[in-house]
Amino acid sequence: MSSSRKVVELFYDVVSPYSWLxxxxxxxxxxVWNIDLKFKPxxxxxxxxxSGNQPAGMNPSKLTYxxxxxxxxxxxxGVPMFRPSDLSDKDTLSAMRFxxxxxxxxxEGDMLVERVSRELWKRKWRTHQDxxxxASLTEAGLKAGLSANVVKEILSLSKSQPIKDKLKSVTQEALEYKVSAFNLHLCTLCLAHQKIFVVEKYNKMSLHIFPPFLQCFGFPFIVCQVNGKAKVFFGSDRFELMAYFMGNYNGLGIY
Ligand SMILES: N[C@@H](CCC(=O)N[C@@H](CS)C(=O)NCC(=O)O)C(=O)O
Known part of the structure; x- marks a missing residue:
């Protein structure tokens, strides 16, 4: 068992209920996994x-699902959440800047980020508050344990250009987080397979259609790093695979 640290980065937005999970x-x-968990708002x-994706809600069948x-x-x-009656959705830009x-x-240390993010998710997805x-961000900050002075400072900082730029740059970091999707052998097979598939279907080559990289297209976007290798995961339904990748899986379940 290697002693190298396992780092897990979670890219999220509190607009995303799956990210909360x-x-x-x-x-x-x-x-339990002995990981450095890094929050990436x-x-x-x-x-x-x-990424050229579309919001899931644009497809009515997907939305119902x-x-x-x-x-x-x-x-x-065990994370109670309820569908807001108003899905006309105000965006979370100010919340994520906060x-x-x-x-x-x-x-150093993400304890307050953790507590404030949780409060914001609770407001949006449990109690359906603004x-x-x-005033709403202040309430969330106070409830998360920030002092009134710190909340005031953070609110003012959140409107500054460096913070706006920082949120953009972390979002861009997720978009540019290219991790090789396959090893060379699998990649060759996969591309050959796609070529055959597309030649049959459209009578043209498709080598450039599917890049052999995984990049962010939605949240939660989770990057696991261990022993100098990285894998990216989309969704709150990939924990067994993450455990397997990081050596925390015993074949029967996560330990
Ligand atoms: N199956 C994933 C679904 C995650 C998901 O739908 N995330 C939304 C945001 S809440 C998203 O980014 N969707 C983009 C997409 O599905 O392409 C899970 O269980 O977490």
């Missing part, structure tokens, strides 16, 4: 549109 599960596993619309999926998942993971400002101020207005 991943966040809570990773917080629970943090000590980012902006979901930036990765959806930046998501509502049913989240109802069961929230019970399963968390980014806190992360920048905190630098998270767009300064």
């Amino acid at each position: 991943a966040f809570e599960v990773l917080c629970r596993y943090r000590n 980012a902006f979901l619309p930036g990765v959806i549109y930046g 998501i509502v049913s999926d989240l109802t069961l998942l929230s019970e399963y993971f 968390v980014t400002a806190l992360a920048e101020k905190e630098k 998270i767009t207005q300064p």
